[in-house]
Amino acid sequence: MALGPRLDLRQSQSLVMTPQLQQAIKLLALSNLEVETFIGEALEANPLLEIGAPAPADAPAEPIDEARRTSLESSPVDQLIGEARGSEDKPLDIDTATLDIDRDTGDWGAAVSSYGGEDLPGIDERGEGGPTLAEHLDRQIGLSCATPRERLIARALVDRIDDAGYLSSPLREIADDLGIALAAAESALVLVQSLDPTGVGARNLGECLALQAREVDRYDPCMARLLDNLDLLARGELARLKRMCGVDDEDFADMMSELRSYDPKPGLRFASGGGEPVTPDVLVTPRADGGWDVAINQDTLPRLIVNRSYYVEMKGACDGKDARGWLSEKLADANWLVKALDQRQKTILKVASEIVKQQDGFFRQGVSQLKPLTLRAIAETIEMHESTVSRVTSNKYLMCPRGTFELKYFFTSGVGAVDGEGGASAEAVKAAIRQLIDAEDPKAILSDDTLVDLLKGKGFDLARRTVAKYREAIGLGSSVQRRRQKTLTAIR
Missing domain, CATH: 1.10.10.60 (Homeodomain-like)
Incomplete structure (x- = not known):
């Protein structure tokens, strides 16, 4: 066989991720309020775009109607996600009770948020500010201290506890400021550390976790050695730590599981984060025939239109090739954005409608009838890719007669x-x-x-x-x- 240069023609298919497709994927993951901000930026950059008249208030909502559902499995966005997904397209883990010791969120327990429902706090309750950590501790001090002097010292310690629940000043410094003996300050600290939440008043992470271990009667010598060497745990030297604790693999795994259940920042549960109101993206209302109407919340999503008369006027005034090219580009961008937003609404409605269909028992009877549901189950039913469903349900809220819920709430193990x-x-x-x-x-x-x-x-x-x-x-x-x-x- 002779070797030499030659020319060959080959036909192949490839998927090019254009900037427009990248933006379409990004739009899926945005909430309605974020899309409104995006539209505002687009209006400033494109003179052919403008806000149209809002839909009439009495316009009928989009019902769950199989005949009206748009088939989106052939949409470029969903094809792109299905064929060229990257690491960011990995489906979300819906088991919200999974523990993660590496997260610096102040919650080593299950990262679960409870939303409104008949057996859970309503969304209106989340906006109400509860007592601060200092107020919560002060109420307990009044019942726990036998003398006014003890209350004075204990409240002085509480004043030096930070938002995470840790004593922010050295105990000797506090004693000197109050003009008392160190032993009196130590006695008051023991009292403060006995208050709720467990772990408050600790001077470091090890002491905070030790207080919680003692609370549940798990502070044995092995756990003490583990808490005294948290630096080894942070560096990942688990084998060395296990030898120091003198336990086998099973006991060490149990100790680690116990450790993850503790709260490293017990004071944060009283932090005043300010319950910001949640604006729903999807509205679900009951129909007279027993079904459900599912609609996009148009109040938070401006209606975008292309001003074609202005385009014709500008086109007539364009003399140069560059000017006409720029105008054509703006028209194409405007048309694409309008179509992308329409596609986004259809996709959200399709996913939300299927969620309502799958969780019909919840909407009728409450959280006791909430069924196990995964992203894959929804994706297979509506013939979309799982990562598309993941994006659609991110940062989206659904309002129904039972309250307002994040779409992710309906996916449970x-x-x-x-x-x-x-x-x-x-x-x-x-x-x-x-x-x-x-x-x-x-x-x-x-x-x-x-x-x-x-x-x-x-x-x-x-x-x-x-x-x-x-x-x-x-x-x-x-x-x-x-x-x-x-x-x-x-x-x-």
Whole structure:
């Protein structure tokens, strides 16, 4: 076979990610308020774009109607996501109870937010400011201190506790400022550290976690060595840490799991972040025939149109080639943006409609009927790529007669049923746990083992550790913590 240069013609297909397609993908992940900002910038940059008249207030909403659903599986955006997805297209992990020790969010427990519903706090309640950490501690000091002097010292310590719950000043410095002996300051610190939330008043992370370990009776010598060497944990020297603790792989894994359940910043739960109102992107209303109307919230999304008469006027005044080219480019950009926004609305409506269809029991009866649901299940039903559904449900809120919920709220992991058939949503389990704890007798606080038995009676087959994980995820303390809190409430 002779070797030499030659010319060949080959036909192949390739997917080019144009700037317009990149922007279309970005639009999917934006909320309506973010899209409004984007439209404002586009109006400034393109003279052919303008805001049209808003849709009439009595315009009918988009219902869940199979005949009217637009087939989007052939859309360029969805093809792009399906064929050329990168690392950012990895589907989101819907098990919101997964622990992550590397996150610096102040929450080592389950990163779960509870939204409105019949068994959960309504969205209007989230805007109300609760007591600050200092106010919360001050109320307890009045009941815990025997003398005015103890209250004075304890409140001086509280004044030096930061938002995360840590004592920000050296204890000796505080004692000198108050003109008291160091032993008196140490005694007052012990009292402050006994208050709720557990871990408050600690001088460092190790002490904060040790206080929480003692609270649940897990502060043994092995745990003490682990907490004394958190620097090794931060550097990832787990093998060395395990040898220092003198435990096997199973015990070390259990210790790490226990450590992740503690809160490294217990004071942040009282931080006044200011409950900003949430503007829904999707509106769900009941129909007379028993169905549901699903519509985009037009109040937060301006109606964009292309001013073609202005284009004709400008075109007549363009003499140079460059000017005509610039005008044609602006017209193409304007037409593309209008189509991209229309495609975005159709995609959101299609996903939201399927969510409402899948979770019909929730909208009718409440969180107890919330079913396990994954992104993949929705994507396969509407014939879209999973990452497209992930983008559509990011930063979007749905308002219905039961309240306002993030679209991600409806995607939950499932737990086993006692009868072995089907399963229940993790959110339904959390609601059941909250209901049981809210109804418990202050003189007979329910332990996690008791909760396991009661939940089995409701049809949920769960292990004790799983119950504890869900209990902590919804912000409910252990039986010891709840007994103390309810006792203080009864005294008041």
